[in-house]
Amino acid sequence: MRRLVLLMIVLVGLALMLQQPKLLAQGQFMANTLMPPVPIPADNPQTDAKIRLGAQLYFDTRLSADSTISCATCHDPRTGWANHGKTDTGIAGQVGGRNSGTIINSAYMRYQFWDGRAPSLEAQALGPIHNPIEMGETLENVVVKLNAIPGYVEQFQEVFGTDVTTDGIAKAIASFERTIISGPSPYDLHLMGDDSQWTSAAERGRDLFNGKAHCSTCHSGPMFSDQSFHNLGVGFDGENPNSGRFNETNDPADFGRFKTPTLRNIALTYPYLHTGSEQTLMDVVDFYNRGGIQNDNLDLLMFPLALTQQEKEDLVAFMESLTGTIPEVPIPTFPEGPGLPADPGGGLR
Amino acid sequence: MSIKTLFLLMLAPLVLVTLLPSKASAIPVFARKYGFECTMCHSTYPRLNDFGQRFRMNGYQLPGMETLEKDITETSVPVAIRTSAGYNNDNFDSTQTSNVDVNEFQVNGVDILAGGLIGPDIGFMFVYPPEINSSRGVAGQNGAIESANVIFSNLGSTWFNIRAGKFEPAYVAFSNKRHLSISPYEIYDFTFPGGPAFSDNQVGVEFTGWGRDGFRYAFGILDGSETNGSDTAPSDYYVRAAYVFGPGEGQTAGQRIGVTGYFGQAKPLASWQETDMSEQSFDRWGVDASFNVEQWNLALQYLRSNDSSELWNFSGNVPYSGGFAEVTYTPTIKFAGFTRYDWVNASSILGDITRWTVGGRYYIEDNMALHLEWSRRNESDLSGSDINETLWTARLDFAI
Numbered sequence: 174m175r176r177l178v179l180l181m182i183v184l185v186g187l188a189l190m191l192q193q194p195k196l197l198a199q200g201q202f203m204a205n206t207l208m209p210p211v212p213i214p215a216d217n218p219q220t221d222a223k224i225r226l227g228a229q230l231y232f233d234t235r236l237s238a239d240s241t242i243s244c245a246t247c248h249d250p251r252t253g254w255a256n257h258g259k260t261d262t263g264i265a266g267q268v269g270g271r272n273s274g275t276i277i278n279s280a281y282m283r284y285q286f287w288d289g290r291a292p293s294l295e296a297q298a299l300g301p302i303h304n305p306i307e308m309g310e311t312l313e314n315v316v317v318k319l320n321a322i323p324g325y326v327e328q329f330q331e332v333f334g335t336d337v338t339t340d341g342i343a344k345a346i347a348s349f350e351r352t353i354i355s356g357p358s359p360y361d362l363h364l365m366g367d368d369s370q371w372t373s374a375a376e377r378g379r380d381l382f383n384g385k386a387h388c389s390t391c392h393s394g395p396m397f398s399d400q401s402f403h404n405l406g407v408g409f410d411g412e413n414p415n416s417g418r419f420n421e422t423n424d425p426a427d428f429g430r431f432k433t434p435t436l437r438n439i440a441l442t443y444p445y446l447h448t449g450s451e452q453t454l455m456d457v458v459d460f461y462n463r464g465g466i467q468n469d470n471l472d473l474l475m476f477p478l479a480l481t482q483q484e485k486e487d488l489v490a491f492m493e494s495l496t497g498t499i500p501e502v503p504i505p506t507f508p509e510g511p512g513l514p515a516d517p518g519g520g521l522r
Numbered sequence: 523m524s525i526k527t528l529f530l531l532m533l534a535p536l537v538l539v540t541l542l543p544s545k546a547s548a549i550p551v552f553a554r555k556y557g558f559e560c561t562m563c564h565s566t567y568p569r570l571n572d573f574g575q576r577f578r579m580n581g582y583q584l585p586g587m588e589t590l591e592k593d594i595t596e597t598s599v600p601v602a603i604r605t606s607a608g609y610n611n612d613n614f615d616s617t618q619t620s621n622v623d624v625n626e627f628q629v630n631g632v633d634i635l636a637g638g639l640i641g642p643d644i645g646f647m648f649v650y651p652p653e654i655n656s657s658r659g660v661a662g663q664n665g666a667i668e669s670a671n672v673i674f675s676n677l678g679s680t681w682f683n684i685r686a687g688k689f690e691p692a693y694v695a696f697s698n699k700r701h702l703s704i705s706p707y708e709i710y711d712f713t714f715p716g717g718p719a720f721s722d723n724q725v726g727v728e729f730t731g732w733g734r735d736g737f738r739y740a741f742g743i744l745d746g747s748e749t750n751g752s753d754t755a756p757s758d759y760y761v762r763a764a765y766v767f768g769p770g771e772g773q774t775a776g777q778r779i780g781v782t783g784y785f786g787q788a789k790p791l792a793s794w795q796e797t798d799m800s801e802q803s804f805d806r807w808g809v810d811a812s813f814n815v816e817q818w819n820l821a822l823q824y825l826r827s828n829d830s831s832e833l834w835n836f837s838g839n840v841p842y843s844g845g846f847a848e849v850t851y852t853p854t855i856k857f858a859g860f861t862r863y864d865w866v867n868a869s870s871i872l873g874d875i876t877r878w879t880v881g882g883r884y885y886i887e888d889n890m891a892l893h894l895e896w897s898r899r900n901e902s903d904l905s906g907s908d909i910n911e912t913l914w915t916a917r918l919d920f921a922i
Binding site: 201205380383393464465469471473476479484 | 769
């Protein structure tokens with residue numbers, strides 16, 4: 174009997190050892206897979222014409238009330254398709270309440286906006302247009318303005334078979350945003366067996382990321398995001414912290430929770446957190462190292478981490494290794510029409 | 523089993539670790555399930571950090587992420603193996619007997635572990651050290667199940683959880699199963715003849731609860747001290763309350779204080795025919811604290827006991843006390859150092875015990891540590907004689 178038990182031990186041990194790489198790859202919270210193909214909704218297939226139209230709309234300031242703001246104003250291709258301001262300034266100098274997230278790889282995110290109020294890129298695309306602080310326009314007026322521009326009407330007819338509609342605007346912008354996908358990062362190349370850009374610091378950082386630093390519980394999967402919402406206590410050291418996901422659900426447990434952002438290309442999209450309160454990746458690591466900010470809804474897995482300076486630097490090195498090649502998109506030529514002309518600079522500041 | 527067979531048994535996984543092309547990352551049950559490094563839950567294996575402690579309290583589920591959890595039918599094989607092997611130099615120096623020096627390479631047992639979720643909020647833990655006969659170079663173990671328990675978590679809220687079966691009770695403030703040193707916590711092991719060590723796993727049912735405010739409680743009803751044939755199970759019960767200041771569980775973050783009371787009944791050794799052989803009472807009262815500053819932890823335990831005289835075959839009740847103060851330094855995930863002073867003040871029974879322990883662990887991988895430890899134990903009995911034990915040990919401790 175004892176021999177049988179020992180034999181079983183050996184066999185199980187050997188089986189585990191031999192399966193090790195496969196089993197590790199199956200780990201539920203591992204961020205060790207390459208990005209899958211871009212998910213395309215069945216009711217909004219990608220076409221070249223639609224993507225071209227979407228690019229024009231994305232950069233066209235005429236979608237805003239005073240023709241000064243385009244999508245690109247806050248989601249600027251020169252700054253990681255995000256913005257380096259803590260929060261952004263919309264029409265008439267109004268200051269928004271949250272940091273602009275990148276649109277790079279946003280096609281992979283289940284929820285859009287920090288509070289996840291948009292379930293798709295299509296739903297997201299219209300939000301800033303009629304946000305009174307951001308572009309300050311009504312959707313009805315945008316449709317009227319664009320229908321007065323023959324070049325847009327012609328393209329909408331070609332793409333959707335209709336005049337300009339809000340649905341068409343949303344679908345075209347979403348289609349364009351689905352093309353803003355980053356290429357392989359040094360970490361991706363490492364996963365593919367190419368260590369030419371992989372460093373020992375990044376390697377150590379990766380181990381900390383999946384271990385002592387507790388990052389991968391939330392920053393998991395190919396997008397380094399669990400596509401969920403968490404309370405880190407951001408803003409709870411001040412008055413009236415933003416209620417985050419609670420705005421959408423009215424669930425008290427969601428108060429102060431915000432979407433887990435992707436960490437791909439994170440080095441490009443400073444400052445960080447929904448308030449833009451942390452300027453550098455090291456600042457963010459320090460924030461986590463302190464255990465976030467105490468509040469009644471603080472995530473139960475937020476603790477002070479006791480990271481050393483070297484460990485913090487290694488974590489930063491790993492996050493920097495997640496920067497892939499970024500698509501370069503020229504500012505398109507805009508169709509002419511009545512009223513204010515489009516900013517040929519695409520609304521970039 | 524021959525020593526050759528056992529060494530081959532130990533060697534096979536090591537050879538495979540060496541040959542495997544990928545990094546020997548965290549392997550054991552939970553790390554494999556989630557794809558985490560061991561250091562997600564262990565400050566350095568096997569010592570739990572706050573994340574691991576809270577994971578355990580939550581019934582082997584990630585707190586706040588219960589809806590994402592997979593049960594054992596959806597995950598990899600929930601089995602792990604832990605063992606250690608190395609060199610010991612154990613020197614016994616007594617004022618009454620000649621010096622004894624034991625030098626040996628030794629394999630120090632094997633544990634088979636399984637754990638996971640049976641379903642939502644229903645976790646389990648199973649630890650079985652298979653029977654191994656003690657022989658030259660091999661530490662024996664009797665093959666008894668060490669842990670086999672089910673935990674029902676979040677019954678309404680985190681304030682109500684039930685663990686049933688054989689388990690490590692929550693009154694053990696500092697786990698004797700997951701501390702870094704080889705040398706035991708003396709006060710946990712000190713008990714009446716035939717009695718259970720305070721830190722032994724127990725059979726019974728335990729109710730626990732915890733909240734965001736830092737308060738934790740535990741209450742248990744246990745079979746308890748069945749060692750001498752006690753037959754009135756369940757006969758023991760315990761209560762514990764703890765409070766954590768700041769975020770954490772007091773493992774590596776936050777500052778924790780706790781109090782424990784244990785009330786038991788046991789029979790004296792059957793060989794003491796002249797004593798009252800009915801169930802006799804004993805109790806333990808303890809206070810503990812765990813303080814953390816950056817990479818440093820200070821663990822303090824004081825335990826006071828009061829045993830019925832029949833359990834010691836003495837006249838009058840038998841009080842004794844003891845505790846330990848332990849400092850652990852974990853500058854990186856690659857190294858942990860520790861030192862501890864243990865004492866037992868049992869001058870009315872046997873004498874006093876003191877122990878100094880100093881050690882360090884270097885982690886080749888986070889599931890494989892080189893362990894070096896020195897420990898000196900002094901036991902002075904009532905006759906005035908001293909027994910000094912000095913232990914040097916160097917081991918490879920690993921789990922797969």
